[in-house]
Amino acid sequence: MQVLSVASEIYPLIKTGGLADVVGALPGALAPLGASVRSLIPGYPAVLKAIETAQAVHHYTNFYGGKGRILQAATSGLDLLVLDAPHLYDRPGNPYVGIDGKDWPDNAARFAALSRAGADIGKGILPAFVPDIVHVHDWQAGLVPAYLYYDGGPRPACVVTVHNLAFQGQFPSGILASLDLPPQAFGVDGVEYYGTIGYLKAALQFADRITTVSPTYALEILQPEGGMGLDGLLRRRRKIVSGILNGIDTQVWNPATDAHLAQMYDEKHLAKRSRNKAALQERLGLSIDAERPLFGVVSRLSWQKGLDLLADALPLINEVGQLALLGAGDQALEDRYAAANLPNISCELRYDEALAHLIQAGADILLVPSRFEPCGLTQLCALRYGAVPLVARVGGLADTVVDANEMAMSAGVATGLQFWPVNQVLLEAAIQRAAQLYHDKPSWTRLQRNGMRSDVSWQHPAQSYATLYREVLASAS
């Protein structure tokens, strides 16, 4: 099977969140299963820099306001197709916002162009690579299925994966003419979405299969509370909606070989892990204390992640343990954490991959108090690194962590702690519970070991994607 993947980020070239991790890891996991994936991504400066030797395989003369080319390149084990269109992508800042933190004003054109190129490749514009399946991710690639549909004629099967329904790519209806879509596309059966144009809506309307990144989130998005305006459409198409859990790259995240750690370790040598705790405490200016439970956070700072609730719980953590928080995002939240002036609380407000690894290796507990979480990757890293995850029981967090209740403890299957509903009182109760359990060393060690034995790799999820691809091809033929 030849698969074209279309997304706006890919690890290790350009990343703002878990989307990049997933899009970067899936091709390698699918290769042994008979699916050969090429990934189309925009030619941001970081991407062009990473692909020094590239071959131009297609030229556009007037492409959403300028010239464009499709470059073919291979780097970091990835087969890439890069949409090089300097008027759209050659700028500083991140893929979606400028250095002022505001959305790029031409995002509608930037990601329509990505989608148009994806649809063109799907239709066979590159004779040497004609995909059987186009797999698009999130709203930035959402117009691919719409272009494939309105172009008419034979087309590849199309799968959309929703990584986060909160980001929908909504733009004013006035841009329709500039999108290269016919006027009839502006209807409820087309790209119209509450009077605007919805890129994710378009994907959900026209894709042959809709997946999201955990089974529980796949159910949540069918309900009004989790559907964020799209639950009606999703319920109508529920027969083609499924949830496939994410994995993590177990080579990038391997405590036995991780060069970012002060001390490498594995499940059989768990005692060595304490060197990382001490190194983390030292690096962050926290007191070096093996007995105080050290809570960790590695996260985007946003309402989704429940980190406003955690900010209110800082005095409690300061009393019962310590906190190593690494995060960047909402200015208001960054300001709150920057202002925290408590001896046992350390907040590093930036993106830092090396520190993220050390936190996973040194923290006793990894906190993920999300209000909603399509899958979540940091709790998977925590399981692998023996940091016990304390999570809200939502979305993929519910599917990947087994709460340390009496039954699960006596059955020997618990891997972490869960709480729900997500509010201040229950978050604080869960923090207290974790701190107490931490002092019960035999139980704690069992939790750690169970977590480290959980399979968080891409092996099973990749098999589910390969099966889905085969099914969608069989039903198309």
Ligand code: ADP
């Ligand atoms: P989301 O995609 O919603 O942000 P995920 O848990 O799926 O959440 O993925 C987040 C990814 O980004 C993980 O790989 C995590 O380690 C990484 N990450 C998040 N914040 C930071 C940060 N401040 N520094 C380094 N890595 C981070």
Ligand code: GLC
């Ligand atoms: C999104 C979600 C996160 C998920 C990631 C990768 O960013 O917020 O829960 O893990 O995508 O699928």
